[in-house]
Amino acid sequence: MDEYRLNILNKSNAEINRLQLLSAFFDDEIIYKIFLRTQVIHQLFSNNEDLEIEKLDLFHLQFTDSVIALLRKIKKSNEKNVALIYDEIDLNEALIDKISASLDDKNKFTQDRQKQTLKVNQSLRRLYNNLSDLSTDFPFSKNINVFSAKYANDYYFDLTAEQLSQLVDYQGKNVYSNAYAVIEKKLMGRLCKFDFRTEFHLGLKSGELIIEV
Structure with a gap:
């Protein structure tokens, strides 16, 4: 077999391999039949040296190359769509993770808020006992400030200095007090x-x- 003929047959094999890959990608019966018929034509020229090998090259140029170009264009478009779908899936998963984390944070906040309420209740009861008994014991529960240190940035509302001053303003005759606390008598x-x-x-x-x- 002369080198010219061999080169065309090798080139034909390369075209068939590309077509086979595209056929596998699309998994479509029509495309698979095109691949099989192209193989048959190739074998026909490969097994019969009397046929003009240029016609095989022309066949690929006029038909196979056009089919491959079209399939690649469709494949590229599909891959873009698939990529967009995966991007959307990733975005949705990230959003779900964020929402889940947010829900976990809120659940944790709710649990810690209940614990903080219990600490405050116990502290107020001890403060009452201290005021009644004139005790100098420290009335507040251990780590009572941990809750605010953990959640103030995300859950507490901001006040101006003036607003804060108005909220904590009191008259001495209306409160009980000791070294640790001041509390309104009515409260x-x-x-x-x-x-x-x-x-x-x-x-x-x-x-x-x-x-x-």
Whole structure:
């Protein structure tokens, strides 16, 4: 077999291999039949040296190359669409993860808020006992400030210094006080009435100072 003929047959094999890959990608019966018929034509020229090998080259030039170009164009378009779908899936997964994390944070906040409420209730009860007994014991629960340190940035509302001043303003005759706390007399009375059961509704912050309502 002369080199010229061999080169055309090798080139034909390369075309068939490309067509086979595209056929596998699309997994379509029509494209697979085109691949099979192209193989048959190739074998016809390969097994019969009397046929003009240029006609095989012309066949690929006029037909196979056009089919491959069209299939590649469709494949590229499909891959772009697939890429967009995967991007959207990744985005949705990221959003789901973010929402899940947010829900986990909120659930944790709710649990910690309940613990904080219990600490505050216990602290208020001890403060009442201290005021009644004139005790100098520290009334507040251990780590009572951990909750605000953890959640103030995300969950507490900002106050101006003026607003804070108005909220904590009081007249001495209306409060009980000791070395650790100042509490309004009417508020202490209501706390006693309801057995020191309170609920955390919201947090406020102004600089380093915090208020829990």
